[in-house]
Amino acid sequence: MTDRMLTYREAVREAMTQAMRRDPEIVVMGEDIGIYQGSFGVTGQMYKEFGDRIIDTPISESAFVGCAIGAAMEGMRPIVEIMFSDFMTVCWDMLVNQAAKMHFMFGGKLSVPMVLRTAAGSGTGASAQHSQSLEAMLCHVPGLKVVAPSTPADAKGLLLAAIADNNPVIFLEQKTLYPTTGPVPEAADPVPLGKAATLRKGTDCTIVSYGRMVPRCLKAADMLEKQGITVDVIDLRTLLPMDKDAVRRSVKKTGHLVIVHEAVKTGGLGGEIAAAVTESDAFYALKAPVARLASRDVPVPFSPVLEEGVLPDEAAIAATVRQLVR
Amino acid sequence: MEQKEELLAKMYYRMNQARFFEEKVSWFNSKGKINGSVHLAIGQEASSVASCLALDEKDFITMTHRCHAQAIGQGMDVKKMMAELLGKETGYCQGKGGSLHLSNMADHNVGSNDVPGMGYNLACGIALAQMLQKTGNIVLCFGGDGSTNEGDFHEALNLASVKQLPVIFFIENNYYSVSTAIEDHMKVESITDRAAAYEIPAVSIDGNDALEVYDATQKAAEFVRSGEGPMLIESCTYRMCGHDSSDLQLYRSKEEMEEWSQYDPIANLKNQLKEDQLMTDEVLRQLEENAKRSVNEAADFAENAPEPSLEAVLDSVYA
Numbered sequence: 001m002t003d004r005m006l007t008y009r010e011a012v013r014e015a016m017t018q019a020m021r022r023d024p025e026i027v028v029m030g031e032d033i034g035i036y037q038g039s040f041g042v043t044g045q046m047y048k049e050f051g052d053r054i055i056d057t058p059i060s061e062s063a064f065v066g067c068a069i070g071a072a073m074e075g076m077r078p079i080v081e082i083m084f085s086d087f088m089t090v091c092w093d094m095l096v097n098q099a100a101k102m103h104f105m106f107g108g109k110l111s112v113p114m115v116l117r118t119a120a121g122s123g124t125g126a127s128a129q130h131s132q133s134l135e136a137m138l139c140h141v142p143g144l145k146v147v148a149p150s151t152p153a154d155a156k157g158l159l160l161a162a163i164a165d166n167n168p169v170i171f172l173e174q175k176t177l178y179p180t181t182g183p184v185p186e187a188a189d190p191v192p193l194g195k196a197a198t199l200r201k202g203t204d205c206t207i208v209s210y211g212r213m214v215p216r217c218l219k220a221a222d223m224l225e226k227q228g229i230t231v232d233v234i235d236l237r238t239l240l241p242m243d244k245d246a247v248r249r250s251v252k253k254t255g256h257l258v259i260v261h262e263a264v265k266t267g268g269l270g271g272e273i274a275a276a277v278t279e280s281d282a283f284y285a286l287k288a289p290v291a292r293l294a295s296r297d298v299p300v301p302f303s304p305v306l307e308e309g310v311l312p313d314e315a316a317i318a319a320t321v322r323q324l325v326r
Numbered sequence: 327m328e329q330k331e332e333l334l335a336k337m338y339y340r341m342n343q344a345r346f347f348e349e350k351v352s353w354f355n356s357k358g359k360i361n362g363s364v365h366l367a368i369g370q371e372a373s374s375v376a377s378c379l380a381l382d383e384k385d386f387i388t389m390t391h392r393c394h395a396q397a398i399g400q401g402m403d404v405k406k407m408m409a410e411l412l413g414k415e416t417g418y419c420q421g422k423g424g425s426l427h428l429s430n431m432a433d434h435n436v437g438s439n440d441v442p443g444m445g446y447n448l449a450c451g452i453a454l455a456q457m458l459q460k461t462g463n464i465v466l467c468f469g470g471d472g473s474t475n476e477g478d479f480h481e482a483l484n485l486a487s488v489k490q491l492p493v494i495f496f497i498e499n500n501y502y503s504v505s506t507a508i509e510d511h512m513k514v515e516s517i518t519d520r521a522a523a524y525e526i527p528a529v530s531i532d533g534n535d536a537l538e539v540y541d542a543t544q545k546a547a548e549f550v551r552s553g554e555g556p557m558l559i560e561s562c563t564y565r566m567c568g569h570d571s572s573d574l575q576l577y578r579s580k581e582e583m584e585e586w587s588q589y590d591p592i593a594n595l596k597n598q599l600k601e602d603q604l605m606t607d608e609v610l611r612q613l614e615e616n617a618k619r620s621v622n623e624a625a626d627f628a629e630n631a632p633e634p635s636l637e638a639v640l641d642s643v644y645a
Contacts, residue, residue, distance in 0.1 A: 027458065058488060063447050063481035070451015073436060074386075076458065078451075093478075097441050098448065105427040106437055107419030108642030142643050166645035 006184040008177045011152035012117070013044050015159035016079060018188040020050055023077060026163065029055040029064050030081030039083045040119050040178055061091040065116065069099050069168070072114040077163060084130045085120035085172060088138075099168035100143030111166045115159070120148070121212050121262050122300045122307055123176035131300035131307075133211070133263035138170050139240040139272070145193060146240040148172040150214035152182040154237055157191025164190060174212040174262070196243035198250070202230025204325045205256035207317065208247055208273050210236040213260045220317035229325055239269060244276035251277050255287040256324045260317055265294035288324045293317060334599060335613055337379055337536055341371040341592050342617035344395035347404055348567075350621050351394065351411060351425075355571050359629075361413055364425050367395040369566030372591035373498050373533035375399035377466060377561065380543035386434045386456075386465045388449040390498070392565075393438035396468050397428050400435050404624040414631035421634040422642065434463075443476025445469065446495065450482050453491035453556075464492040464550045466543070472503025474517055480524075483556070487524040490555040494546045495521070497558065498533060500565040505577040521558035533561030534591040537598060566590070 006014065020026045033043040034056040047054040057064040061082060068078035082088055088095060099112050122131035138146045145167050149155040155173065162169040199214070200221045209217045214235045221231050232250040236242060251257050257277055259270040270292035277283060277290065293312035301307050312320075348366045355364050367374055370392070378387060378399035389396045397407060402418070410417025411425045418428055429437025436452055439445035449467030456463045473479060474497060486493050497517050501508045514520060518528035527549070531542045539561060546557040564586040568575050575583070599605040 055489075058481075058484055060481035060485060062478050063450065063485040066444065066447020066478070066482070067451040067454055067485060070436075070448035070453075071455040071458075072451070073431075073448070074452045074455035076455045093441055093444050094447065098439075098444060102437075103645050104642045105419060105423040106429040106431065107417075107422050108645070109419070109429065110431045110436075111645035113645075145644075 003183055004186060005181045006152050007179055007181050008152045008155050008173070009040065009042050009179065011156040011184045012042050012159055012173060013046065014184070015156040015163070017046060017049070019160060019163045020053065025075060026077045026079060027053045027055055028079045028081065029057055029068055031057060031059055031083050033081050038081060040175060042081070042178070061087050062094055065091040065094040066098065068114050069094060069102070069112055072112045073102060073110050077113045079115045079117060079163065082116060082118040084126070085118040085134060086129050086132050088118065088134060095138070095144065095168070095170070096141050100141045103167070104143060112168045113166045114168045115162045115171055116168065117171045117173060119175040120172040121174040121176065123212065125302065125304060125307065127302045128299035133261070133295070135172060135239050136263060136267055136269050139269060143168070144240060145169040145238065146172065147193060147238050148174070148211040149237060150177065150211055150235050152180065152184045154191055154197070156184050157189060158193065158237060160188055161190035161193050165193060172211065176212055193238045194241045194243055195238065196246040197235045197237055198232055198246065199235050200231060200233035202232050202254070204229045204254055205231045205258060205321045206234060206247065206250040206254045207231050207258045207260060207321065208234045208236065209260040210239060212262050213312070216312070216314045217260055217317055219314035220321065223314060223318040224321055227322070229321060231321060242272070242276070247273060247276055248280050248282040251282045252285045255285050256321070257286065257290045258293065258317065258320050258324065259290065260293045260312055262295055262311060264297045265292055266297050268294050270294055291320050291324060293320060331603070333379065334603060334605070335609070337376055337540070338595055338599060338610065339613045339617050340375045340398050341536065341595060342614050343404060343620055344371045344375060344398040345592055346618050346621040347398060347407070347624070348394055350625050352571070354412065360411055360425070362424065363570040363572060364411070365392045365570050366567045367392045367565065369586065369591065370498055370500060370533070370563045371395050372536035372539050372595060373561040373563045376536040376539035377496055377543040380540050380547055381466055382463070384434060384461070384463045385547070386436055386452050386463060388436045388445045388452065388465065388467045389428070389438035390445065390468045390470055391426050391438060391440045391442070392470065393428055394425070397435065401433065402428065402430050402435060404620055405627040408624040408628035409631045412628045412631070413634070414628060415634040416631045442470065443473035443478045446479050446482030449493050450486050450491055453486065453493040454489065456492055462551065464494065464547055466494050466496055469495060469497045470503070471497060471499040471501065471508055471517060472506070472511060474520055475511060483521065483524040483526060486556040487526050490553065492550045492553070493556045494543065494550055495556065495558040496543070497560050499560050499562050502565065502569070502578070504569045507577070517560040518558060526556050526558050528558035528560065530560040530562060533563035534589055534594055536591060536595045563591070
């Protein structure tokens, strides 16, 4: 069964479809998600099965995200699609001041079970306003949960968990991952939020990553293995709440930590991951400084040479690990 | 007929309750017993209270930052309100929201929003849920003149119109956005002109005439409930107090304030009740006294209520 291969895009669609068949309170809202099938083709032909539960909205992120929040407060379980994650800044108030705060400031008497799915990250030539990785900004807001799956199976399982969660969950789908394939179980089994996955086991170094950079870390691990260096590769999967224990446990074993993310380095989650180790007893296991590999601190450039050039590749990841463990 | 008398008595009672409540809040604030600033609606009671009374029991309201009269109009308990304003454990939101974030979801009061203009979208969502769940309930969404300049107001009206959502945008026009006079913050003659851009039917009413507010809201509720789509009401009123506790009101003339004080909505309703409805002085006085007593009891309750525990502060970050 698990040999069935799906694309990441199909896995997201399958999660929504299976959840919607079970729960009539789930609706999907967003721009051009009906007959147009979504800008990245994620909703596909769902409009045929679900009719008016697939709600095309005017271009007005604040209005439809706010509308989803209101509907969620009143018993629905909306999934909203924001075409590009950069457009979250257009409805920042709805995420930061509304969705994240409602449960707390109203004394726990209402909740916002909403999932906001959005296409994030660079790699498609979409340039500076359509390619950002803004997850660190989201993780700075208590009340939100932030998820960034790297595989089709996790895309499905984590989305099912996000839909079942009673909090606002921001679900970041790295857009270059949409056509990637992997085995995906047919059953609608959620993958729990807040749990990292260790994708590779080793003894010399811990590589922590998420989203688009995970496949690069795995390639780096392959390269290193040929040179006799074995590593743990930890895919965080959920960024808020973060599975810091998984990172600490691994570092205690390996004594080295390399963090890899696509978002720019300054103010990025790498700092938070490093602090999770240095403020715990895992600090004493470190045999070398922590290394962070991330995008250079620039807006995402257009030229493919520059767009790729500002990011760490597998060779850079492998080289960093080699240097640390030497 | 008796039913109408009951309604009018309730209207007069709640408007008085709102006025006494805010006078007490103002007093607490001056004594430093309220953390931060408060936004009072003295002078806007007809608008806030009579509109709520025109709704059915299961209908929803969403409120603005100037929410005390709206909350009392919708029937919130002044004890739990006052306790919340004093940041106490037994307040509506366990002291986590305060004056700016009152809510009572159990009775379909979805709460107040302190970011001007951001409540319109949420009201659309509540309305969407009613439409999809076919409950027949509608949403009364309070707003103010200043926040109709926010992009979100326009996005929400457009969405509500396109999706035919059962929501009344009830805009309390008190002619000032904090200190900025309406002629300096919008060019259109009336807020109803803005609804026209979205083909939303709209009326402008005298918001200091409680009976007119009630009638207009009732008609709008009927329209919206029938599935015809949203409506907008511009309720013209006047804030007979500062924007918040630190406002010296230097931006408007004493003459203007004096002129409006002659048109106090509570005195207005009192005259109507006496002259047109033949309500006796004795009945009116009794209603006023009852309202005052309820507020005094609320103040005692709140002052003696327990403080929230710091240990529990993280409890409701996540559901």
